[in-house]
Amino acid sequence: MKLLELSSPFNAKPNCSPEDAEVFFTKGKERQAKAICADCPIRFDCLGEALAYERDPEHIPTGVWAGLEPYERRAIAIRGARAA
Ligand code: SF4
Numbered sequence: 477m478k479l480l481e482l483s484s485p486f487n488a489k490p491n492c493s494p495e496d497a498e499v500f501f502t503k504g505k506e507r508q509a510k511a512i513c514a515d516c517p518i519r520f521d522c523l524g525e526a527l528a529y530e531r532d533p534e535h536i537p538t539g540v541w542a543g544l545e546p547y548e549r550r551a552i553a554i555r556g557a558r559a560a
Pocket of ligand 1: 518
C-alpha cells in the first residue's frame with residue numbers, strides 16, 4: 477500500500493490537478509476523489525501536508541486529501557498524538 481511508503485519517489489507527480497478540485501471538495505464525490513488518490517505516487521507526502529495544515533485550529537478539515545476524508549485524517553492525527 478503506497479500510503480505506508482516513507483517518502484515519495486523523486487520527481488513524482490500527483491494524480492490530481494487543479495481541475496479536479498470540484499471532485500475533491502464536493503459532498504457525494506468522495507469515492508471518485510479516493511479513486512484518483514488510490515495510486516498517487518505522492519500520497520504519503522500529501523497526507524503529511526494535510527495533517528500539518530489541519531493541525532492549525534483555524535484550518536477546518538474539508539475535502540479528500542491523500543485518499544482520506546476529514547474524519548479519517550482526524551483519526552490518524554489523534555492516533556499520532558496519543559503515540560507521541
Ligand atoms: S494523494 Fe494528494 S496529491 Fe495525490 S491525488 Fe490525492 S489529493 Fe492529489
